[in-house]
Amino acid sequence: MGIKVYGSPVSPGVRRVLAALSEKELDYEFINVNMMTGDHKKEPFISINPFGQVPGFEDGDVKLFESRAIVRYIEQAYKDKNPLSFDDAKKMGPVYSWMEAEALHFDTAAGSLAFQLALAPLFGMPTNDAVVAEKEAKLGPVLDIYEARLSKSKYLGADTYTLADMLHLPTIHYLSGTKAKALFDARPHVKAWVADILARPAWARVLEKTKA
Numbered sequence: 231m232g233i234k235v236y237g238s239p240v241s242p243g244v245r246r247v248l249a250a251l252s253e254k255e256l257d258y259e260f261i262n263v264n265m266m267t268g269d270h271k272k273e274p275f276i277s278i279n280p281f282g283q284v285p286g287f288e289d290g291d292v293k294l295f296e297s298r299a300i301v302r303y304i305e306q307a308y309k310d311k312n313p314l315s316f317d318d319a320k321k322m323g324p325v326y327s328w329m330e331a332e333a334l335h336f337d338t339a340a341g342s343l344a345f346q347l348a349l350a351p352l353f354g355m356p357t358n359d360a361v362v363a364e365k366e367a368k369l370g371p372v373l374d375i376y377e378a379r380l381s382k383s384k385y386l387g388a389d390t391y392t393l394a395d396m397l398h399l400p401t402i403h404y405l406s407g408t409k410a411k412a413l414f415d416a417r418p419h420v421k422a423w424v425a426d427i428l429a430r431p432a433w434a435r436v437l438e439k440t441k442a
């Protein structure tokens with residue numbers, strides 16, 4: 231049985247899940263899903279994710295989809311090893327808020343930018359400059375809010391690294407190799423935070439494991 235992660239190694243969602251497993255130093259089996267041939271839209275994969283998107287995840291008889299939900303599961307199921315959350319509700323509250331900020335404010339702009347600037351070229355697809363301009367204009371004000379938060383707190387959810395920071399890694403990694411890096415670099419606390427989270431050994435192991 232054991233842990234199985236299904237998907238493409240370049241997928242940000244897949245890498246988000248691998249980041250969680252890497253922080254916990256958990257062994258897992260990676261099963262490549264050939265998206266070129268549409269295997270993510272067919273059985274057996276859609277028994278894991280009925281929406282036909284990677285990643286898919288299994289831990290024994292637990293089958294999950296949605297990368298952020300999988301990360302929460304891993305944190306709770308393997309809490310004892312390198313905890314990235316708190317039992318105390320008052321300490322955990324801000325972590326929840328910043329986890330939602332990642333999904334609903336940051337990723338809605340940065341995820342599309344990462345696709346346009348980093349992933350589309352990887353797949354030989356054209357970059358849509360209008361989408362890039364629109365999403366850059368949306369990301370700037372979000373990063374202003376991050377700058378204000380990070381000028382008061384070393385990490386987003388707490389003074390220590392938590393799930394809230396970790397969720398950002400795949401998208402920030404992709405954007406750090408593009409012109410959108412300038413948006414992060416223009417804000418000193420955001421820039422320092424980006425350098426800090428990208429330098430985590432657990433993330434280096436993910437990049438090693440997923441490199442082409």
Ligand SMILES: N[C@@H](CCC(=O)N[C@@H](CS)C(=O)NCC(=O)O)C(=O)O
Binds near residue numbers: 241282296297
């Ligand atoms: N919210 C989902 C997003 C998953 C997602 O968009 N996966 C992409 C690859 S990065 C995918 O499977 N795209 C193929 C499709 O939507 O048909 C998650 O975080 O797991």
